[in-house]
Amino acid sequence: MEAEQTKAIYNDEDAARAHLESILWPYGAVCPICGVVGEATLMKGKSHRKGVYNCKPCDKPFTVTVGTVFESSHIPLHKWVYGMHLMSASKKGISALQLQRVLGLGSYRTAWFMSHRLREALRATDQDPIGGEGKVVEADETYYLKVKEPSTVNAQGLPYKKKGRGPANKRPIVALVERGGQVRAFHVGNVDRATVTQLLVENIHHESRLHTDESRLYTGAEQHFVTHETMKHSASEYARGDVNTNSAEGFFGVFKKGMTGVYQHCSEKHLSRYVDEFAFRHNYRVKLGFNDQQRAEIGIKGSAGKRLTYRRTGERQGAEA
Numbered sequence: 001m002e003a004e005q006t007k008a009i010y011n012d013e014d015a016a017r018a019h020l021e022s023i024l025w026p027y028g029a030v031c032p033i034c035g036v037v038g039e040a041t042l043m044k045g046k047s048h049r050k051g052v053y054n055c056k057p058c059d060k061p062f063t064v065t066v067g068t069v070f071e072s073s074h075i076p077l078h079k080w081v082y083g084m085h086l087m088s089a090s091k092k093g094i095s096a097l098q099l100q101r102v103l104g105l106g107s108y109r110t111a112w113f114m115s116h117r118l119r120e121a122l123r124a125t126d127q128d129p130i131g132g133e134g135k136v137v138e139a140d141e142t143y144y145l146k147v148k149e150p151s152t153v154n155a156q157g158l159p160y161k162k163k164g165r166g167p168a169n170k171r172p173i174v175a176l177v178e179r180g181g182q183v184r185a186f187h188v189g190n191v192d193r194a195t196v197t198q199l200l201v202e203n204i205h206h207e208s209r210l211h212t213d214e215s216r217l218y219t220g221a222e223q224h225f226v227t228h229e230t231m232k233h234s235a236s237e238y239a240r241g242d243v244n245t246n247s248a249e250g251f252f253g254v255f256k257k258g259m260t261g262v263y264q265h266c267s268e269k270h271l272s273r274y275v276d277e278f279a280f281r282h283n284y285r286v287k288l289g290f291n292d293q294q295r296a297e298i299g300i301k302g303s304a305g306k307r308l309t310y311r312r313t314g315e316r317q318g319a320e321a
């Protein structure tokens, strides 16, 4: 990371702005008001802020950050660009405290807002289903942290024997992982068969081979895919042939290591954001042909159309997230 830090886009405001413009406006400046491309003039002279364009058709001024998660921020753009690099390149994530320290931000609060805006940029939208003909998709669920009001019944609607322990008490996350490919991960309010079935159908190509454990959550899934193969968790049959959920477990492993080692605290309200962050890095990992620079550029692309505003009144951010 040492050599990376000296790059102009991480240190110089003009270079950082040009970097954002090249990624967000590959065909010329896009007017956020009328949508016209390449019809704006850069305003020059001391009376204008740097990077202000004026749209010829609608005669309105704008900059590259309008409509992005960087809009209306007092943090310099080069710090945003470096922050995006850090978040997209750090396998287990980067805490707000670490962002504050490395970027020299004025307060923890500023760093906290920045980290959530970066995460919003990484959130995928309009994703294609994973899998396809001859491909294996693994589905698995895990539980992370506790919920305020534990459920009294399990996924089959039966009462838990030990109240307030085990999955009843925790926040479920479902991951669908194409073996050797991308992940689709979801924090769901409740894991029940209907919820899981809907996730499977909406996010996995129907010509895929589905691998799961023998949980009843996946009963009936064979109707929706070419095959549905299950593996037993009992020792001897842990992985039968190539039937396993190792990729999904690997994703959960990285997620949990990051959440406990880097983020430490996370309210249920924000859990989905962290799930999305880890899914982003998984989907653009080195093994799939993406280097740190390309991953960060995809993150910057994702900053558009997602202006994020937090209510200023009554908000509380004591802990990380």
Ligand SMILES: [Zn+2]
Residues within 6 Å of the ligand: 031, 032, 033, 034, 035, 036, 055, 056, 057, 058, 059, 060
């Ligand atoms: Zn315009």
